[in-house]
Amino acid sequence: MLPHALRTCLVAAFLTTASGLDINYSRDFPLGSEVENLALRPNGAAIVVVNTFPQVYEVAPVPGSTPRLVHNFSNAVGTSSITASSNPDEFFVISGNFSFQTLSPTPDSYAIHRLVLDAAGNATVTELAPLDAIEQPNGMINVPGTPLVLIADTRGGFVYRFNTETQELDTYFDHPLLKPQPVQGVVFGVNGIKLARGYLYFSNTNRQFVARVRASGTEARLCGTPEIVANQTTVDDFAVDETNGDLYICQQEINGLGYLSGGAYGSTPTTIIGGGNSTALLGPSAAVWAKGAEGRTLLLSVTGGFEQFATQNYTGGGTVAIVNLD
Numbered sequence: 001m002l003p004h005a006l007r008t009c010l011v012a013a014f015l016t017t018a019s020g021l022d023i024n025y026s027r028d029f030p031l032g033s034e035v036e037n038l039a040l041r042p043n044g045a046a047i048v049v050v051n052t053f054p055q056v057y058e059v060a061p062v063p064g065s066t067p068r069l070v071h072n073f074s075n076a077v078g079t080s081s082i083t084a085s086s087n088p089d090e091f092f093v094i095s096g097n098f099s100f101q102t103l104s105p106t107p108d109s110y111a112i113h114r115l116v117l118d119a120a121g122n123a124t125v126t127e128l129a130p131l132d133a134i135e136q137p138n139g140m141i142n143v144p145g146t147p148l149v150l151i152a153d154t155r156g157g158f159v160y161r162f163n164t165e166t167q168e169l170d171t172y173f174d175h176p177l178l179k180p181q182p183v184q185g186v187v188f189g190v191n192g193i194k195l196a197r198g199y200l201y202f203s204n205t206n207r208q209f210v211a212r213v214r215a216s217g218t219e220a221r222l223c224g225t226p227e228i229v230a231n232q233t234t235v236d237d238f239a240v241d242e243t244n245g246d247l248y249i250c251q252q253e254i255n256g257l258g259y260l261s262g263g264a265y266g267s268t269p270t271t272i273i274g275g276g277n278s279t280a281l282l283g284p285s286a287a288v289w290a291k292g293a294e295g296r297t298l299l300l301s302v303t304g305g306f307e308q309f310a311t312q313n314y315t316g317g318g319t320v321a322i323v324n325l326d
């Protein structure tokens with residue numbers, strides 16, 4: 001707890017965009033955990049995947065909560081993706097083998113699973129299908145009210161769609177803006193994806209933008225032309241405020257949280273937490289709105305700093321951060 005309290009350090013920029021902005025953290029995940037993504041239980045707890053261990057955790061959305069192991073897969077290196085389904089307390093999780101030393105995935109190692117939590121929080125996990133067509137699954141979202149999930153292939157530069165009832169996998173969206181543009185061997189194209197305001201929003205990590213294209217998630221195949229809405233920003237995942245289009249951007253590379261007003265699309269986000277030498281947010285990887293708090297409270301998965309997974313000289317700090325925006 002203490003290291004986290006000490007770490008809280010907000011840059012002056014936030015004072016002009018929000019007052020009372022504060023940040024709190026869960027306790028650290030086990031050393032070596034690359035805390036990768038998260039989804040919400042109906043009770044508001046975060047269900048969190050770790051990409052260096054094949055594990056899924058539950059984290060109560062209160063400061064100082066201890067991550068509770070929910071499931072430990074036996075046949076994979078890590079878990080890369082999670083989304084809540086259209087049914088309460090049901091989640092889809094992707095497991096697979098990604099190496100942080102070579103920064104590359106093992107071909108044919110990924111699979112999608114259904115994870116259902118009972119009232120006691122115990123998980124029942126069923127493998128649905130291998131995902132061999134997808135080079136490297138990253139962000140995954142549910143298409144509301146359907147058995148469909150959309151899966152970003154960060155290495156191939158596609159958005160796939162998987163039907164969790166029929167097991168059909170197809171290419172939902174293919175566009176040049178989804179493709180990676182490798183930077184010193186680091187290959188990350190489309191990364192975060194969100195359906196909001198009648199659009200599919202997506203980030204491209206190598207190319208440092210967030211774009212959007214009109215979409216419902218249910219069309220046979222998406223054929224629009226995306227527009228870049230936030231440019232020249234280091235971006236992993238992000239959250240969209242459904243009411244006004246405001247964007248909150250996990251700036252993993254610069255350890256910050258970026259903000260862009262829905263009225264300022266086309267410009268460059270401002271870092272409202274972290275950045276510079278701040279340790280307030282070391283490697284934020286994904287964002288969801290806290291239960292009933294859209295536009296007010298974000299839950300972020302935080303890796304504790306990316307370099308440690310490449311060097312395997314672990315420094316810890318993997319947490320869920322709770323960011324109050326008002």
Ligand SMILES: *[C@@H]1O[C@H](CO)[C@@H](O)[C@H](O)[C@H]1NC(C)=O
Nearest residue numbers: 030055069071072073074075
């Ligand atoms: C997860 O399972 C592996 C064996 O598959 C075991 O070695 C490891 O200790 C387990 N981890 C936890 C946190 O239970």
Ligand SMILES: *[C@@H]1O[C@H](CO)[C@@H](O)[C@H](O)[C@H]1NC(C)=O
Nearest residue numbers: 075076077097106107108109
């Ligand atoms: C993925 O890693 C697991 C755990 O090390 C291993 O059992 C499995 O064979 C690997 N899968 C592939 C396709 O290499």
Ligand SMILES: *[C@@H]1O[C@H](CO)[C@@H](O)[C@H](O)[C@H]1NC(C)=O
Nearest residue numbers: 069118119120121122123124
């Ligand atoms: C659920 O979890 C609790 C505590 O972890 C355990 O005592 C109980 O036996 C589990 N119930 C089932 C049905 O697995």
Ligand SMILES: *[C@@H]1O[C@H](CO)[C@@H](O)[C@H](O)[C@H]1NC(C)=O
Nearest residue numbers: 208209227228229231232266
């Ligand atoms: C985004 O920024 C890049 C430079 O990084 C520039 O080439 C491109 O024209 C910009 N695109 C938009 C839509 O602003």
Ligand SMILES: *[C@@H]1O[C@H](CO)[C@@H](O)[C@H](O)[C@H]1NC(C)=O
Nearest residue numbers: 011254274275276277278279
């Ligand atoms: C970060 O720390 C280094 C070394 O102390 C210093 O030179 C640099 O100016 C700092 N950067 C910022 C943005 O504060």
Ligand SMILES: *[C@@H]1O[C@H](CO)[C@@H](O)[C@H](O)[C@H]1NC(C)=O
Nearest residue numbers: 307308311312313314315316
């Ligand atoms: C690991 O990191 C610590 C500081 O975080 C440093 O003092 C140490 O030299 C590093 N070890 C290696 C083997 O790089």
Ligand SMILES: CC(=O)N[C@H]1CO[C@H](CO)[C@@H](O)[C@@H]1O
Nearest residue numbers: 008021022023024025062063
């Ligand atoms: C509930 C709680 O502990 N909130 C704390 C979150 O962090 C801020 C500082 O960033 C504290 O002022 C709050 O009390």
